[in-house]
Amino acid sequence: MSDKRQHIIKISAALMHSKGYENTKLSDILQAAEIGKGNFYHYFESKQELGLAVLDYIFSYWKYALLENILSADKDPEVKFNEMLAWVVNQQKRNQSKCGCVFGNLAVEMSEHDETFRRKVESVFDQWTDKLARVFAEMIGPAAGNDQQIFKFAQSIVAMLEGGILLMKSKQDIAVLENVIELARTSVRHFIQQYKQ
Amino acid sequence: MSDKRQHIIKISAALMHSKGYENTKLSDILQAAEIGKGNFYHYFESKQELGLAVLDYIFSYWKYALLENILSADKDPEVKFNEMLAWVVNQQKRNQSKCGCVFGNLAVEMSEHDETFRRKVESVFDQWTDKLARVFAEMIGPAAGNDQQIFKFAQSIVAMLEGGILLMKSKQDIAVLENVIELARTSVRHFIQQYKQ
Amino acid sequence: MSDKRQHIIKISAALMHSKGYENTKLSDILQAAEIGKGNFYHYFESKQELGLAVLDYIFSYWKYALLENILSADKDPEVKFNEMLAWVVNQQKRNQSKCGCVFGNLAVEMSEHDETFRRKVESVFDQWTDKLARVFAEMIGPAAGNDQQIFKFAQSIVAMLEGGILLMKSKQDIAVLENVIELARTSVRHFIQQYKQ
Amino acid sequence: MSDKRQHIIKISAALMHSKGYENTKLSDILQAAEIGKGNFYHYFESKQELGLAVLDYIFSYWKYALLENILSADKDPEVKFNEMLAWVVNQQKRNQSKCGCVFGNLAVEMSEHDETFRRKVESVFDQWTDKLARVFAEMIGPAAGNDQQIFKFAQSIVAMLEGGILLMKSKQDIAVLENVIELARTSVRHFIQQYKQ
DNA sequence: AATGAATGAGGTTTCATTCAT
DNA sequence: TATGAATGAAACCTCATTCAT
Numbered sequence: 001m002s003d004k005r006q007h008i009i010k011i012s013a014a015l016m017h018s019k020g021y022e023n024t025k026l027s028d029i030l031q032a033a034e035i036g037k038g039n040f041y042h043y044f045e046s047k048q049e050l051g052l053a054v055l056d057y058i059f060s061y062w063k064y065a066l067l068e069n070i071l072s073a074d075k076d077p078e079v080k081f082n083e084m085l086a087w088v089v090n091q092q093k094r095n096q097s098k099c100g101c102v103f104g105n106l107a108v109e110m111s112e113h114d115e116t117f118r119r120k121v122e123s124v125f126d127q128w129t130d131k132l133a134r135v136f137a138e139m140i141g142p143a144a145g146n147d148q149q150i151f152k153f154a155q156s157i158v159a160m161l162e163g164g165i166l167l168m169k170s171k172q173d174i175a176v177l178e179n180v181i182e183l184a185r186t187s188v189r190h191f192i193q194q195y196k197q
Numbered sequence: 198m199s200d201k202r203q204h205i206i207k208i209s210a211a212l213m214h215s216k217g218y219e220n221t222k223l224s225d226i227l228q229a230a231e232i233g234k235g236n237f238y239h240y241f242e243s244k245q246e247l248g249l250a251v252l253d254y255i256f257s258y259w260k261y262a263l264l265e266n267i268l269s270a271d272k273d274p275e276v277k278f279n280e281m282l283a284w285v286v287n288q289q290k291r292n293q294s295k296c297g298c299v300f301g302n303l304a305v306e307m308s309e310h311d312e313t314f315r316r317k318v319e320s321v322f323d324q325w326t327d328k329l330a331r332v333f334a335e336m337i338g339p340a341a342g343n344d345q346q347i348f349k350f351a352q353s354i355v356a357m358l359e360g361g362i363l364l365m366k367s368k369q370d371i372a373v374l375e376n377v378i379e380l381a382r383t384s385v386r387h388f389i390q391q392y393k394q
Numbered sequence: 395m396s397d398k399r400q401h402i403i404k405i406s407a408a409l410m411h412s413k414g415y416e417n418t419k420l421s422d423i424l425q426a427a428e429i430g431k432g433n434f435y436h437y438f439e440s441k442q443e444l445g446l447a448v449l450d451y452i453f454s455y456w457k458y459a460l461l462e463n464i465l466s467a468d469k470d471p472e473v474k475f476n477e478m479l480a481w482v483v484n485q486q487k488r489n490q491s492k493c494g495c496v497f498g499n500l501a502v503e504m505s506e507h508d509e510t511f512r513r514k515v516e517s518v519f520d521q522w523t524d525k526l527a528r529v530f531a532e533m534i535g536p537a538a539g540n541d542q543q544i545f546k547f548a549q550s551i552v553a554m555l556e557g558g559i560l561l562m563k564s565k566q567d568i569a570v571l572e573n574v575i576e577l578a579r580t581s582v583r584h585f586i587q588q589y590k591q
Numbered sequence: 592m593s594d595k596r597q598h599i600i601k602i603s604a605a606l607m608h609s610k611g612y613e614n615t616k617l618s619d620i621l622q623a624a625e626i627g628k629g630n631f632y633h634y635f636e637s638k639q640e641l642g643l644a645v646l647d648y649i650f651s652y653w654k655y656a657l658l659e660n661i662l663s664a665d666k667d668p669e670v671k672f673n674e675m676l677a678w679v680v681n682q683q684k685r686n687q688s689k690c691g692c693v694f695g696n697l698a699v700e701m702s703e704h705d706e707t708f709r710r711k712v713e714s715v716f717d718q719w720t721d722k723l724a725r726v727f728a729e730m731i732g733p734a735a736g737n738d739q740q741i742f743k744f745a746q747s748i749v750a751m752l753e754g755g756i757l758l759m760k761s762k763q764d765i766a767v768l769e770n771v772i773e774l775a776r777t778s779v780r781h782f783i784q785q786y787k788q
Numbered sequence: 789a790a791t792g793a794a795t796g797a798g799g800t801t802t803c804a805t806t807c808a809t
Numbered sequence: 810t811a812t813g814a815a816t817g818a819a820a821c822c823t824c825a826t827t828c829a830t
Contacts (some may be wrong), residue, residue: 004793018309022219026821036795042821043793098309107367108305109217112295122367155364155373156380160353163360167352170304170319176352183353183384190387223804233812235807344803367813400813412703416613420800430816435801437814492703501761503611503701506689516761549758549767550774554747557754561746564698564713568748577747577778584781617825627791629828634789638825699807 005043008033011052017102018095018124020109021051021117022127049115055120058102062124072129077138084132085181088161092177100169104162129154131137140195153191160184202240206254209247214255214299215292217306218248218314245313252317255299258274259321268328274335278385282378285358287363289374297366301359326351333385337392350388355377357381399437407448411496412489414503415511419541437482442510449514452496456518465525471532475582478526479575482555486562486571494563498556523548529583534589547585554578596634599624601646603641608649608693609686611700612708613641620621639707646711649693651717656735662722668729672779677771679752683759683768691760695753720745728778731786751775 011033015024024186026047030040067137070083099105103124110117133154137144144150164180208230212221223244227234240249267280289297296302300321307314330351334341341347361377405427409418424431426527438444464477486494493499497518504511518568527541527548534544602624617638635641661674666769683691690696694715701708724738724745731741754788755771 002793020306023310025819027819036821038792038796038824041824096812100305100308104363105305107363108297108302111297111366111369112215113220118367118369125364125367152376153380156357156361156377159360159364159373159377160357160380162363163356163358163359164353166301166304166359166363167322167356169308170315170322172315174306176356179349180353180356183350183357186387187380187384190383199810222802224802234805235813236811239810308809396814400716405823406640414700417704419798431801432803433816435803461686466688492789498757499699502691502696505691505760505763506609507614512761512763517808519758519761546770546776550751550771551756553754553758553767553771554751554774555754556757557750557752558747560695560698560753560757561716561750563702564716566702566709570750573743574747574750577744577751580781581774581778584777593789616823618823628826629792630790632826 002043004035007058008035008040008050009053012060013102016051016054016059017105018099022109038056048114052116052120055102055106055124057065057116059120063127067127067131071135079136081139084135085184088165089174089177089181092165093174095174097168097174097177101162101165104165114142116128125158127153129158132157136191139188141193143195152185153169157184157187159188199240201232202250203254205232205237205247206250210251210255210299213251215296217302219306220357229242239305242319245311249313249317250316252299252303252321256317256321260324261333264324264328268332274332277332278329278336281332282381286371286374286378289362290371294365294371294374298359301362322330322352322355326355328355333388334367336385336389340392354381357384396437398429402429402434402437402444403447403451406444407452407496410445410448411452411499412493414499416503443585446510446514449496449500449511449518451484452516453518457521461521461525465529471529474529475526475533478529479578482559483571483575486559487568491562491566491568491571495556495559498559519552523552526551530585533582533586537589551578551581554581593634595626596644597648599626599631599641599642600636604645604649606691607642608696609690611696613700619727620671626698630733639705643707643711646693646697646708646715650711654718658722668726671726672723672730675726676775679756680768680772682764683756684765687763688759688763688768692753692756695756714779716749717745720749723748727782730779730783748775748778751778 008029012024012029015028015032019028021043026037026040029050030037033040044053066084067088070087071080073080073083075083103121106117107121107125111121112118133147133151134152136154137147140150160180161177163185164177164184167180168174168177205226206375209221209226212225212229223234223237224274226247227237241250263281263284267284268277270280272278272280299316303314304318304322308318309315324347330344333347333351334344339365357377358374358381361374361381364377365371365374402423406418406423409422409426414420420431420434423444424434427434438447460478460481464481465474467474467477469477497515500511501515501519505515506512523545527545530548531541532542554574555571555578558571558578561574562568562570593710599620602641603615603620606619606623610619617628617631620641621631627728635644646740657675661678663673666674694712698712698716702712703709713759717761720742724742727741727745728738751771752768752775758771759765
């Protein structure tokens, strides 16, 4: 995969995160990436192909930084959970609480009228939920049995975070997310306790 | 306010809920509302004005159905909370879990590049949170003192619901939302208990 | 049907006759018709719709001038046949033997990759053949029985004319067409005689 | 002349026969010929040069197969004429009556706006007509005198065939061509008879 | 002899908005 | 109030050709 292609993807990732997919015009990309109109189509067949490549690119970063480095680390599961929360907040602070979560954004923008995008985003959330469920299972310890229930709980925690980011974006105030995260922490504590008894 | 104007708003509300603001083209609206191109601009100065009017219109329905009829009713607060959850699920079932929440959608689509939209959506969430906080205060009873803390909790519950709707939209499966709602219920129980002790 | 739409069709008819369908660019049309880019799409959904409208327009002229006024007139069939030949030559002389026959041109350009065009052109040739076959039947008189055979003969005469026009266009010399027409005349004479015996 | 150049020409010949000149994109050629973009311009100065080379290439095959092997053979002229007709039908059957005659197609597409193409195609038809005229002269025998008249007749027969192919392409039905060929045969019989008397 | 990146004019189409009636 | 024609900038995409290696 050529450097230029990768460069276009990176540039577009930032633009699409901030403006959304449809609202990121090819001309924005060309200008930001400093390439000619025709040249873009040398690297990508269509804007959609770029969009999906951007999704892949951002997810590969997530996978590395969150799913692997944090959630799959050989550490105490509570530490891993806390690191995840810190990481999520950090990501949002980087763009001054304005952009929200790329995957959440694309879920909202594209799910209904582009099945390819929908599927990709769905899979991102599923993978995240899976890894998170495993961390919860570690917390519970050997007693952990009902995978289905843990997965459902993890899914709700992911939803809380995405909802927190959404509200945060609406208010442009990181406090909202931090606040929601507090509840997430409490919820996890309660969830684990119920198994420990 | 003329009937025709109201008619255009209603038609547009459905379209914008499903397709988003930018993706709802004027031509879609004109066709659905069966009015001429020029005539639209007799009722609205611009598409943006229509968009804001749509927001107002949908919120007025929310206000009536949720904030007033449900959350401000003279009933047991637990009943009111449950009715709200049922109402939220019902709204989503209507559009087969495909459209999501109008306000959540617009928060994501518009917050960053249209301040007027952002403010309006922010206010919707704030009013919802306020009313919900009061319901929680009722649950707690006379002991309820720290308004700030209750407001924050209510905000997190709103975030959970919005996040649940977002994930539900991504998976096109109402079960996700119902699942998240289960956690919301538990969270509220714990939150109240902590005051009762 | 508005005047402007008709105007665009007329202008395009001339352009497409001379340059072919694909080679007539929208910008050529806009310039010749003196309308704006957007306005074109007020009258036509696409370039293809215009192309088909142009075909209809030219055929309506053919129908009137050739199929009805000449071939269906209440005259001696030989006179009608001769008038047709004269009309065909005249049409070509108008564009200095350079453009050829619109229908022949489109048959060649479009038949293989646009079924809608192909069908329309096919129908033009069929209608022409039909009318011509009737003229031949009149020449034969009451003895005329085998419609199938007369139709086939008429089809061959149409082919001769189209082939004559094609060669004429290639040589840019009307003499080729006139030459072919001489053979057409002879062929008809022989064909009729064979029935008269 | 390098092998690669020849290879490109052959590949392009098939494409241009089926899609026409303008509609055969360089990218189609590069893909089919499996060569790089820049390399094409090592072998050809432009698309036009390729187009003309394709014309030459196809004509060289015609010359060999039709003009020499068939029409110039040392056989009875009637046999040669019949072999020509069979050959023509065969050529069309190969592409399921869909493509038509390359030279006819290019005559229609290019004559008006590319003089170089026009001349080349014109010369093809002229050479074909010449050879055919000689076959007719052989049929007539020593009495054959008026070369001009025989040439004109041969030209009309060529026109008939081209017209038959055109109509066949429009209807996508080989029967049309076979039908026209029947008339061609009859015409030749009559033409010769008139000299024999 | 070969590669594929770069160019840039031009292709069809879309769309919010304005104008004339 | 209402109509629909007109506008024109901008959208995505195509394509023959040139350039650097």
